[in-house]
Amino acid sequence: MALVSEFLKQLTLTHTGGKEPTFPTVRPVGDFDPSRDAVRIDNAIKTKGVDEQTIIDILTRRSYEQRSQIAFEYEKIARKDMATALKGALSGSVESVMLGLMKSPAQYDASELKGSMKGLGTDEETLIEIVCSRSTQELAEIKLAYRESKYYYLMFKKELEKDVAGDTSGDFAKLLMALVQTKREEPSNVVDYDKIDHDARALYEAGVKRKGTDVVTWIAIMSERSVPHLQKVFDRYKSYSPYDIKESIRKEVKGDLEKSFLTLVECFENRQLYFASRLSEAMKSKGAKEKVVTRIIVSRCEVDLMKIRSEFKRQNGKSLYHTISDHTKGDYQKALLSLVGGDD
Ligand SMILES: [Ca+2]
Secondary structure, eight states: OOHHHHHHHHHHHHHOOOSSSOOOOOOOSSOOOOOHHHHHHHHHHHHHTHHHHHHHHHHTOOOOOHHHHHHHHHHHHHHHHHHHHHHHHHHHHHHHHHHHTTTTTHHHHHHHHHHHTTSSSSHHHHHHHHHHHSSHHHHHHHHHHHOOOEEETOOOOOHHHHHEEEEEHHHHHHHHHHHHHHHOOOOOSOOOOHHHHHHHHHHHTTTTTTOOOOOHHHHHHHHSOOHHHHHOOOOOOOOOOOOOOHHHHHOOOHHHHHHHHHHHHHHHHHHHHHHHHHHHHHHHSSSSSSSHHHHHHHHHTTTTHHHHHHHHHHHHHHHHHHHHHHOOOOHHHHHHHHHOOOOO
16 A cells, blocks of 8 residues: 555656756766765865866766765865865865855855845846746755855855845846745646636736736736746737737836846746856857856756757757867866766
8 A cells, every 4th residue: 555655646746747857967976985085185185286186076076965975074084174175275266166066056056146145236147047047946945045054154044035125126026026935836737728828818918918017917927827837828828919928028028127037938948948048148259257157057067957068059059068168268167067077
């Protein structure tokens, strides 16, 4: 009986989505010995001039779980925190990559969000990228990490909602707040055609059909409906509106609100293609917007970077590996390429 109920539970999980399948480029290494790795890292840090290559080779080819075990062993040997030691030994962009890898994906996103709202001014671009592209489950984990985040010398015990509300305003704030509240419905295996039609018409009547825009209605639908449902809504939407949903967003709203709605729709359609576009945008001119490249590679390498790689190649005709080689250099480049995992 126990087996049967376990089987049914599994079946339900599969059907209602459960956890999304992953397409990582970084996987746990076999034949793993955390104390051997810890000794090698300790030696690399102590080497005159620092042996960056060894640090990169180890940390970019272990899973987060394994890196945590190495850090635990390291602390026993070196009697200090490994992230702090890495911070002292490394510098620049390669330091950001390595310190990012020492955090869990949720902790990393939480610290990036924290950084985007720190001090005067707000980095809306980062805020939009993270809040509008993460799944409900990822957002829920980020909220927990945000509350509990404690690293190095600083410790913040703050609520993500409070900080977002304090750093943004107007309809943009309303949208981000709605997303952070993670009220999105789970995907259902029953397709509700009436609801699809109702939502499609509601989006049209709240936007293109009327003078001005009823943003509250747009926010409710985009933040509360499941992704598969919304994909069908946007398809149905075309039978009401002369413009598709993206064109409608561009016509109806502006600025950060426009960018947020567009990011949401792009991620509902194809999240990995969205990240591929962000990467190619960040490496368009000479050099690279390193913060964006680092964030996407570090945050997605154990989630869906393999799929982002194929979308990137399909979109640009040139591989992500090749593009990173052309736009970065030194240890930073070595670290990124190792996380990307190979050429396509
Ligand atoms: Ca309108």
